[in-house]
Amino acid sequence: MADTAHHVGLLSPLSQYAGRFARATRASGGALRLAELPFLAQVNVRLDPKGPAADAVALALGFPLPPQPNTVARGGGLAALWLGPDEWLVVGPAGTRTHLEARLREAVGDRHAAVVDVSAQRTTLLVAGARARELLAHGCSLDLHPRTFGAGRCAQTTLARAQVVLVPRDGCRPGFWVLVCSSFAGYLAAWLLDAALEYTQGRADPTGA
Template identity: 50%
Template sequence: MTADTLRHSPLGHLADVFAAHSTTGDRGVGLREIPFLTQLDLQLDPHGTAAQRIGRALGAPLPTDPNTVAVAGALRVLWLGPEEWLVVGPDGSAPATAAMLRAALEDEPGSLVDVSANRTTVELSGPAARRVLEKGCALDLHPRAFTPGRCAQTLLSKVNVVLHQVDLEPTYRLLVRGSFAQYLADWLLDATEEYRHPRLTP
């Protein structure tokens, strides 16, 4: 028995339920969990030479505009604050990515912490995805204000999440602490219920 076979995601038991709530068409909405993503919390001076080295190592500069995301191959770097980023990558990429970032940091002041076990990721997609989020999120999610390549730390139905819009479909990823994942899943299932049924017409 390996460590991988012992892993259990917070929402693994809802895979079939999420699939049953996913619909297609102009009111379509999709739900799924993306478990075990690599998540590395990086803190350092964005104007220091270490930031430049890390940008070169990643292949993309660290984003310095608030609430923006840089794409570096399979990695996404989310701006969390003036001196803080979340590096998100595929399952299993944490050791190599962390080693690369620590080597680039060298002996300059900074911090790199593996927080992969802290959150899981729920993906909400489809034409109705924005309308679902607007039921419980105070952010302006209209395309004029929130587009692919944007992220935000916000509340969704009283739950702290890191919200990241991935593409124009739209597809959103919600990074949520494991202890709040079930509550968020229940809220999303309720919020998407109306889109499982045809629109009633007079």
């Protein structure tokens, strides 16, 4: 059962930016879409990728944890992001954090592994649209060309000097998840809105100033 009760009365880290994101999206004429994806379930998993705990987690998820650096595995509405040789971040829909953590804890049992709910540590920004890569390139040194950094990839990097996890979206629509620590979320949101002004020339000020 979804743990929606945890969100009743709570404000997401970027709730005050919702209107400004919507205005920037409209003002870009479809070139950009900015939004927060609040309260996504995020569970950190640490284990030996060649051990029995990895097999148990694969059964629980319905797909194996990705073994290759900076890659993503998906299935059943979940995404597993490779963060290190023995570390992954499993991301699920909002309202599923308690169930997801319990499911993974039950899977590993008393095997040598660690499963920790870190959902409150980060929020997720959606940066999408035809100009999404250009916008992010203003503050990120990675080569974001889809041949180099397309669907199925992820990276721990910096965006406008803020530590983020960057994940290209699957599908035909260009876009990215930007997972950022809640304490830096406001700073990064303001930077994105400022950088987006390049794509809103001659339109209403998306910052609402």
